[in-house]
Amino acid sequence: MRRLLAAFALACLCLSCSQAEKPKQQVTVYMYSEYIDPDLPKEFEKQTGIAVRLDVYENTEEMTAKLQHAGGVSQYDVVVVSDHQVPVLAKLGLLQPLDAAKLPNAKNVAEQFKSPPYDREGKFSQPYQWGTMGLIYRKDKVQATEFSWALLLDPEKQPGPFVLIDSMRDMMAVAFKTLGVSVNSRKPEDLKAASELILKAKRSAKCLGFEGGVGGKNKVADATAAAAIVYSGDAIKACEEDGHLAYVIPKEGSIIWVDAMTIPAKAPNAEAAHKFINFILDAQVGARLSNFNRYATPNAGSLALIRKEDRDNPAIYPSPDTLKTLEYLEDLGEATKLYDEVWTTIKSR
Amino acid sequence: MGEGTLLALGSILWVTLLLVLPLLVMVALAFAQSGAYGEIRWHFTLGNFRRLAGFSVLDGSWSPDTLLILLRSVWVAGVTTLLCVALSYPLAFFIASRSRLTRAVLLGLVIVPFCTNLVVRTLGWRVLLEWAGLYPGPFAVFVGMVTSELPFALLPIYAVVERLDWSLVEAAHDLYASRTRVFLHAILPQTLPGLAAAAILTFIPAMGAFVVPDLLGGAKYWLVGNLIQQQFGVSRNLPFGAAVSLALLVLTLAGLFLLRRHRKEGEP
Amino acid sequence: MRSRVHPLVGLLAVVAFVLLYAPLAAVAYLSANATRHGFAWRGFTLKWYAGLLEDSAVLEAARNTLVLAVVSTLIATVLGTLLAIAIARFPWPKGVRRLLDLLVYLPVVTPDILFAAALVVAYQFLRGISPLFNPGMLTMVLGHVAFQIAFVALVVGGRLATLGRTLDEAARDLYATPFYLLRRVTLPLLAPGIAAGAMLAFTLSLDDFVISFFTAGPQSRTLPLYIYASLRQGVHPGLHALSTLIVLATVLLVVSLEALTRYRKD
Numbered sequence: 027m028r029r030l031l032a033a034f035a036l037a038c039l040c041l042s043c044s045q046a047e048k049p050k051q052q053v054t055v056y057m058y059s060e061y062i063d064p065d066l067p068k069e070f071e072k073q074t075g076i077a078v079r080l081d082v083y084e085n086t087e088e089m090t091a092k093l094q095h096a097g098g099v100s101q102y103d104v105v106v107v108s109d110h111q112v113p114v115l116a117k118l119g120l121l122q123p124l125d126a127a128k129l130p131n132a133k134n135v136a137e138q139f140k141s142p143p144y145d146r147e148g149k150f151s152q153p154y155q156w157g158t159m160g161l162i163y164r165k166d167k168v169q170a171t172e173f174s175w176a177l178l179l180d181p182e183k184q185p186g187p188f189v190l191i192d193s194m195r196d197m198m199a200v201a202f203k204t205l206g207v208s209v210n211s212r213k214p215e216d217l218k219a220a221s222e223l224i225l226k227a228k229r230s231a232k233c234l235g236f237e238g239g240v241g242g243k244n245k246v247a248d249a250t251a252a253a254a255i256v257y258s259g260d261a262i263k264a265c266e267e268d269g270h271l272a273y274v275i276p277k278e279g280s281i282i283w284v285d286a287m288t289i290p291a292k293a294p295n296a297e298a299a300h301k302f303i304n305f306i307l308d309a310q311v312g313a314r315l316s317n318f319n320r321y322a323t324p325n326a327g328s329l330a331l332i333r334k335e336d337r338d339n340p341a342i343y344p345s346p347d348t349l350k351t352l353e354y355l356e357d358l359g360e361a362t363k364l365y366d367e368v369w370t371t372i373k374s375r
Numbered sequence: 376m377g378e379g380t381l382l383a384l385g386s387i388l389w390v391t392l393l394l395v396l397p398l399l400v401m402v403a404l405a406f407a408q409s410g411a412y413g414e415i416r417w418h419f420t421l422g423n424f425r426r427l428a429g430f431s432v433l434d435g436s437w438s439p440d441t442l443l444i445l446l447r448s449v450w451v452a453g454v455t456t457l458l459c460v461a462l463s464y465p466l467a468f469f470i471a472s473r474s475r476l477t478r479a480v481l482l483g484l485v486i487v488p489f490c491t492n493l494v495v496r497t498l499g500w501r502v503l504l505e506w507a508g509l510y511p512g513p514f515a516v517f518v519g520m521v522t523s524e525l526p527f528a529l530l531p532i533y534a535v536v537e538r539l540d541w542s543l544v545e546a547a548h549d550l551y552a553s554r555t556r557v558f559l560h561a562i563l564p565q566t567l568p569g570l571a572a573a574a575i576l577t578f579i580p581a582m583g584a585f586v587v588p589d590l591l592g593g594a595k596y597w598l599v600g601n602l603i604q605q606q607f608g609v610s611r612n613l614p615f616g617a618a619v620s621l622a623l624l625v626l627t628l629a630g631l632f633l634l635r636r637h638r639k640e641g642e643p
Numbered sequence: 644m645r646s647r648v649h650p651l652v653g654l655l656a657v658v659a660f661v662l663l664y665a666p667l668a669a670v671a672y673l674s675a676n677a678t679r680h681g682f683a684w685r686g687f688t689l690k691w692y693a694g695l696l697e698d699s700a701v702l703e704a705a706r707n708t709l710v711l712a713v714v715s716t717l718i719a720t721v722l723g724t725l726l727a728i729a730i731a732r733f734p735w736p737k738g739v740r741r742l743l744d745l746l747v748y749l750p751v752v753t754p755d756i757l758f759a760a761a762l763v764v765a766y767q768f769l770r771g772i773s774p775l776f777n778p779g780m781l782t783m784v785l786g787h788v789a790f791q792i793a794f795v796a797l798v799v800g801g802r803l804a805t806l807g808r809t810l811d812e813a814a815r816d817l818y819a820t821p822f823y824l825l826r827r828v829t830l831p832l833l834a835p836g837i838a839a840g841a842m843l844a845f846t847l848s849l850d851d852f853v854i855s856f857f858t859a860g861p862q863s864r865t866l867p868l869y870i871y872a873s874l875r876q877g878v879h880p881g882l883h884a885l886s887t888l889i890v891l892a893t894v895l896l897v898v899s900l901e902a903l904t905r906y907r908k909d
Contacts, residue, residue: 054861059876081861084875087609094413095611095763097770097777101861118412192594194609214434228595235511235593237875244877248680250505292774360411366610367431373605374597375440383729383743386722386792390746393789394753397761404764462659469656483897488663490846491893494867494874495886499666502673502878506682522662529659575752583754586852590874600756607763607857620760627754 051076053298056098057106058285059084059240060260061155063318070305076298084238085193086111093120093290100292103299106154109144109284110195110355121150122291128300131307134327142284143354151286152303153324155316157258158282158344158352159196160275162243162265167252173274175204177253179227186252189245190227192236194369195355196281197224200255203278209353212361221368225375236373246271257283258341259321266320273341279351282344284324398624404617413611423618441602448599449626451588452581455520459528459577460570462521467533467569482533489526496523497590504591511593519587524580528573535569574634582627599623667890674883691884701885703862704869711780711855711865712848715787720841722788723795728829730796731803732811747800750793755853762786763857779860786858787848794847795840802836803829842900849896 055067059082067078083089086108092098093105099120107115115121126132132152139153161173168177168185176183178190179201191197199209201220211217227233234251242254247264261273287306289299305311309327316323317333322342329337336342344352358365405423408416429437470481488496500519504510509518539562547561585600592601599619606616677688695701730743750758762782769776776782810832814824830837852867859868866889873882 056861079862082872085609087611091413091609091611095607095613095767097779097860100774100777101779114412118414218434233593233595235595240876248877362411363409366612367426370602370605370610371431371438371440373594374444374602380729382725382733386726386796387743387746389722389785389789390750390792393765393785394750394758394761395746397765398757400764400768401761462655462662465652465655466659469652479901483901484660485663486897487890487894488667490850490897491667491890492850492852492867492870494852494870495670495889496666498870498874498878498882498886499668499670501874502682502883503666503669505878518662522666525659525663579752579754583756583853585756586871590871600754603756603760607760613764613767616760617764620757623754624757627752631752 051295051298052079053077053103053295053302054079054081054101055104055106055302056081056083056089056092056102057154058082059238061106061319063314066306066311066314066318069311070302073305074298074301076301078302084241085196087194090115094118099290100294102290103293103295104302105288105290106285107151107288108195108355109142109286110357112144112151112286112288113357115288116145116150120291121288122293122296123149124152124289124303125300128297129304129307131304131309134307134309134312134325136324136326136329139284139324144284144356145286151288152307154285154287154306155259155319155321156282156284156324157321157342158275159191159199159239159255159257159280160261160273160341161253162246162256162261162271162273163253164246164249164270165272166270173276175200175276175278177276178255179204179223181226181230184227184230184232187232187234187250189234189242189251189254190224190236191242191255192238194365196255197236197372198365198369199281199353199355200224203276203280203351203353206278209281210356210358212358212364214364217364217368221372224372228372257321259319262320262336262339262341275341275344275348275351277351279353281355282349282352283355401617401620404614405621407614407617409612409614413613415613423615426615427618427622444597444599444602445622445626447597448582448623449630451516451520451584451598452578452630454517455524455581456528456574456577458517458521459524460532460573463525463528463532463573464566464570466529467536470533471536471539485526485529488522489530493523493586494590497587501590511591511595513592513596515591516588516596519591520581520584523587524577527576527580531572531576532566532569535566539565571634575631578630578634579627582623582630599626667887670883671887671890673880674887676880679880691880692888694881695884695888698881700864700869701866701881704864704866707780707863708849708865708867711783711787711863712845715784715791715848716841716845718784719788719791719844720795720837723792723840723844724799724833724837726792727796727799727803728825728833731800732829747793747796750790751797755851758790759786759854759857762789762854766858777860778858778863780863782858782860783855783863783865786854787851790854791844791847794843795837798840798843799833799836802833802839806832838903842903846896849893 053076055078057080062080067080071077081102083092089105089107090111093115098105129152135153141148142153145151161177170177177185178188191200198220201223202209202211202216204223205216205219207216234245237245237254239257239260242251243256243260243264245251246254247268258273265271265273287303289296293299306315307325309325309331312323312325312328313331316328317336320336320342323329323332340348404415406419406421408418408420408422410416427441429439429441431438470478473481497519500515500522501510504515504518509515543565544557544561547557552560583600584598585604588596588598588601599622603616603619603623606612606619674691675687675689676684678685726747730747735743766776766778766782810828811824814828852871855865855868856871859865866885870882870885
């Protein structure tokens with residue numbers, strides 16, 4: 027009996043130990059996987075003495091769910107959020123306003139990102155990276171002069187095993203663009219047509235299923251798949267490492283996105299969060315970031331320090347012609363529920 | 376009696392607060408609405424069940440998909456149970472017929488995969504099946520399900536086989552019964568309780584499986600577990616998730632009920 | 644009679660063992676294979692294992708897994724044993740007895756995912772009362788204990804049933820107080836059952852994926868959760884090395900537990 031009580035006491039002790047605060051200061055950052063140069067957190071720690079703890083997600087919906095339902099709002103200090111979710115999270119009271127006084131480097135941000143449509147007053151966010159979504163493919167498996175989303179969605183044109191993207195808004199956007207409608211359409215007939223298009227592709231024997239951008243890119247990189255839907259930076263990085271790969275934005279167009287840094291409403295260490303955001307907004311750091319992950323930088327100060335090949339690369343910094351075919355995703359309000367149901371149908375049928 | 380209550384109080388509170396009450400809340404949740412951004416709106420609605428029955432929120436049209444998932448889960452669970460029991464039965468006899476030391480070793484060999492984490496085992500199948508070109512797909516899911524549930528089926532069957540009363544079998548032999556009749560009348564009836572336990576212990580986890588279909592099915596072969604996982608996670612639709620969970624509970628109980636009835640009829 | 648077995652039975656037994664071990668063997672093979680992709684053998688290497696030691700995320704996940712298992716097992720063993728004793732050794736009215744039995748069986752028969760869903764719902768509401776119930780180690784321990792109690796109670800209850808009541812009555816005839824009875828008679832006799840229940844609870848916790856998945860916080864990720872999350876970025880040899888290590892650890896665990904039970908039984 028005594029032994030049991032001792033064991034019980036030991037258990038409580040262990041539990042309290044594991045819940046105890048770490049002696050060192052820490053900032054917890056939540057962003058897409060493979061999105062930051064691993065040296066940068068170490069640099070931040072050297073400069074400020076605050077350790078960086080990185081947690082990753084694979085798609086936007088996962089991130090929003092974590093913040094809303096899984097207590098992420100009080101466990102993360104900095105969350106990188108897709109543009110269309112910023113107003114949603116703000117409306118739900120999950121974000122806290124940023125203290126401009128603590129972000130002197132915010133002056134580096136390029137003009138067009140200073141008061142973006144998703145955060146007019148620039149109250150809740152600072153831009154992290156921006157980019158596009160497109161197709162990564164193996165040059166030996168895909169011979170085409172003109173690239174269209176039909177390469178994936180049309181069973182007759184599928185070149186080999188392919189991967190669709192496991193993100194509701196992004197995958198629907200691909201289908202919408204193929205149909206020639208807006209990626210923010212709320213019309214039930216558009217949704218229905220899009221879901222049928224995606225289902226047809228999914229049912230093909232060549233479809234390897236849905237993966238996040240990084241997962242799809244990795245499958246193409248190790249030759250398991252011939253093509254996948256990915257985000258620009260991931261693709262460019264892979265193409266650099268392997269000459270057999272190439273990235274393209276199909277002719278029907280695609281989405282252009284901005285990822286923004288935000289601070290959750292109940293962040294454990296808002297002070298450190300501001301320091302981290304300010305650190306990323308530094309011109310040098312911004313350049314190192316984009317030179318590593320090959321996404322486009324919203325930081326005007328960093329632009330001069332970006333590799334010339336990247337600045338001239340239309341896959342990273344799209345040409346004006348391409349820009350015309352790119353659309354921003356917007357918050358859908360009540361229509362989100364329709365999308366949710368369509369997406370569940372696509373995943374489950 | 377008061378002391379008894381005191382002793383049991385901790386456990387009673389724990390399980391009630393964390394399992395019983397939430398299950399009851401889930402029943403209520405299934406009739407609630409979900410907001411546009413994943414909030415719960417406590418207005419009574421049958422919308423979740425309508426959606427479960429297959430009526431689209433988009434345009435009210437009916438499609439059999441959600442019901443298909445439920446049926447598919449029952450089908451997969453049923454086939455998995457059958458295959459597991461069918462494979463475990465001879466395996467149990469094989470182990471029971473070995474020497475004491477060999478028996479201990481073989482049982483240990485069965486228990487190791489049983490104790491190894493499901494994710495690790497499924498990862499192994501994923502690489503194997505990918506190399507064989509059979510990933511992703513229904514076949515992969517079945518392979519993963521059967522091999523993950525196999526030890527669950529084996530152990531209860533082995534427990535009865537080990538205690539088999541061989542004198543009955545010898546008696547049947549002495550009465551010049553054919554091999555088949557010996558099996559059907561002297562061996563099988565004795566092992567039925569073990570078979571029933573194995574079936575139950577396999578069917579229940581199989582009904583709720585989501586790791587195996589997720590990792591081996593590639594989103595092309597969804598079961599109820601995946602749907603629940605999605606609704607409670609990415610879709611942030613707790614009311615619909617609750618409705619699907621209730622459906623799972625009902626189906627599992629129905630399956631168990633049928634099994635028990637069958638067992639009662641099969642008992643000598 | 645016992646050693647004569649139909650050859651088909653033997654064949655099926657072999658098939659079963661192959662099925663059980665094929666995935667583990669494949670993972671072990673790949674963990675020592677000096678190539679990132681593919682099955683072709685490119686030479687023996689231990690670099691994937693070495694990489695694990697430097698990966699702080701893996702080490703933290705391993706620590707979390709162990710802490711979770713140890714803490715939850717300790718709590719669940721205490722509570723489950725007390726529950727089993729309470730059910731078996733005290734007179735209950737029939738209705739209450741049925742309820743208690745239901746309480747013990749419910750966590751066992753509920754599919755994992757339903758259990759996890761119930762926990763998510765419970766924590767949703769509890770979180771409004773206190774931020775302690777944010778996903779994290781506490782919520783995971785609470786969840787694990789909830790299902791471990793039932794298994795411990797079942798195992799200990801089984802052992803209690805075989806013990807019988809004669810010793811109890813003898814002790815009472817000798818004017819022993821119930822507490823003395825519990826401490827000096829029942830518990831020592833139950834010790835093997837308690838140990839077995841604890842081992843079962845420990846294994847169940849280590850093995851668990853579903854409940855951990857729905858209750859873990861960012862800092863309390865366990866090894867199975869880490870592997871699952873990594874898999875979504877793609878399969879890479881570090882995962883194979885980690886998985887093989889887990890299998891080896893499991894083998895060690897099973898062997899040592901077997902040895903312990905044999906020792907206790909004697």
